[in-house]
Amino acid sequence: MKVEVDSQRCQGHTLCAMAAPDLFELSEIDGHATAVDGDVPAGLGERAREAARTCPEQAISIS
Numbered sequence: 433m434k435v436e437v438d439s440q441r442c443q444g445h446t447l448c449a450m451a452a453p454d455l456f457e458l459s460e461i462d463g464h465a466t467a468v469d470g471d472v473p474a475g476l477g478e479r480a481r482e483a484a485r486t487c488p489e490q491a492i493s494i495s
């Protein structure tokens with residue numbers, strides 16, 4: 433499983449990092465998220481899905 437953040441869509445709502453702090457890091461400059469590592473570790477799949485569901489901008493994609 434892979435997770436990505438669309439930097440064009442992200443508006444810095446930070447909900448992804450609250451849902452899955454191990455999967456996303458937030459920029460100290462603008463609060464925008466990036467995936468720590470595109471590969472989702474075993475056991476964090478549901479966290480990744482929850483983050484994608486909670487993002488108001490639908491900026492997170494999972495494949």
Ligand code: F3S
Binds near residue numbers: 437443447449487491
């Ligand atoms: Fe950005 Fe959505 Fe997270 S807007 S900071 S990817 S909750």
